[in-house]
Amino acid sequence: MLSREMMKKYMVISPEVQDAMDNGYPIVALESTIISHGMPYPQNLETALACERIVRENGAIPATTAIINGKIRVGLSEEELKFMATSKDIIKCSRRDYPYIIANKLNGATTVATSIITASLAGIKLLVTGGIGGVHRGAEETFDISRDLQELAGTDIVVVCAGAKSILDIGLTLEYLETFGVPVLGYKTDDMPAFYTRKSGYKLDYKMDSVAEIANTASTKWELKLSGGVLVANPIPEEDAMDENLINSAIESALKEAKEKGITGKETTPFLLGKVLEVTSGKSLVSNIALVENNAKVGAQIARELYR
Numbered sequence: 117m118l119s120r121e122m123m124k125k126y127m128v129i130s131p132e133v134q135d136a137m138d139n140g141y142p143i144v145a146l147e148s149t150i151i152s153h154g155m156p157y158p159q160n161l162e163t164a165l166a167c168e169r170i171v172r173e174n175g176a177i178p179a180t181t182a183i184i185n186g187k188i189r190v191g192l193s194e195e196e197l198k199f200m201a202t203s204k205d206i207i208k209c210s211r212r213d214y215p216y217i218i219a220n221k222l223n224g225a226t227t228v229a230t231s232i233i234t235a236s237l238a239g240i241k242l243l244v245t246g247g248i249g250g251v252h253r254g255a256e257e258t259f260d261i262s263r264d265l266q267e268l269a270g271t272d273i274v275v276v277c278a279g280a281k282s283i284l285d286i287g288l289t290l291e292y293l294e295t296f297g298v299p300v301l302g303y304k305t306d307d308m309p310a311f312y313t314r315k316s317g318y319k320l321d322y323k324m325d326s327v328a329e330i331a332n333t334a335s336t337k338w339e340l341k342l343s344g345g346v347l348v349a350n351p352i353p354e355e356d357a358m359d360e361n362l363i364n365s366a367i368e369s370a371l372k373e374a375k376e377k378g379i380t381g382k383e384t385t386p387f388l389l390g391k392v393l394e395v396t397s398g399k400s401l402v403s404n405i406a407l408v409e410n411n412a413k414v415g416a417q418i419a420r421e422l423y424r
């Protein structure tokens with residue numbers, strides 16, 4: 117956590133989040149790359165607002181993270197969320213970008229990696245996202261492994277996601293998490309969810325049927341000084357899941373086009389998401405929204421247990 121002095125220098129905490137901090141209320145951090153680079157307008161703004169509402173309805177306070185004009189922001193107003201959803205002047209911000217964007221008074225959308233950093237600087241213990249970044253397919257050649265995984269491994273935080281998209285290599289992502297000591301807890305499932313679908317075929321070691329069990333596992337990890345994060349894999353609700361064949365062929369064609377166009381680095385994930393949206397004629401967006409909202413709900417419930 118940042119010292120008071122450094123908080124004053126670098127961070128702006130919204131009044132609602134500050135009040136929650138002062139009173140020991142459960143807080144749920146939310147990322148902002150999904151808003152600026154993960155979904156089109158206006159669905160991105162609608163989803164961000166819906167997630168905040170769902171967190172509140174489930175007894176916690178939402179804290180969307182971002183960098184605006186070089187200030188680390190924890191908790192955004194509706195107007196600021198709209199800015200994140202519409203401005204073209206927002207840099208997708210990973211760990212390497214974080215100091216640059218702040219020092220130069222720029223705007224940055226926080227990925228899972230930098231949302232974890234921000235949450236940790238502010239003392240928040242739980243983050244909700246849609247899908248976490250991971251080991252990309254072909255990483256043995258490209259070395260493309262999302263910073264999300266290292267940040268999760270090295271920070272005391274619970275991250276709630278709907279598994280990993282099959283634009284990634286889900287098997288290698290799980291191996292990587294195992295090496296770095298991150299427990300992956302399936303919420304009511306023992307199969308790693310694949311974001312748009314409920315199952316990937318990769319088995320999870322631990323299935324948890326209650327949010328209390330999840331919070332207890334995280335607390336135990338931290339009390340034992342086994343520092344680092346816990347990943348919760350919360351499958352998309354049955355009724356919102358996509359047809360497996362449709363989504364897999366969309367992903368294959370998106371990967372093929374990315375390769376042909378020579379898309380690399382930080383552009384890869386946004387490009388693939390955009391293509392999948394196009395190929396499925398918007399169906400993937402409907403699923404994406406549903407799973408994020410579901411994560412917001414479960415995340416708030418876990419946060420309440422954690423802050424007990």
Ligand code: PSU
Pocket residue numbers: 147148149150151153154155226227228229246247248249250261262263264281381382383384385389
């Ligand atoms: N997956 C999604 N939507 C997203 C992202 C991932 O379905 O918006 C974003 C998240 O912010 C995640 C980031 O942290 O992409 C990972 O990017 P990269 O693969 O470049 O590390």
Ligand code: MN
Pocket residue numbers: 260261262263381382384
């Ligand atoms: Mn990458």
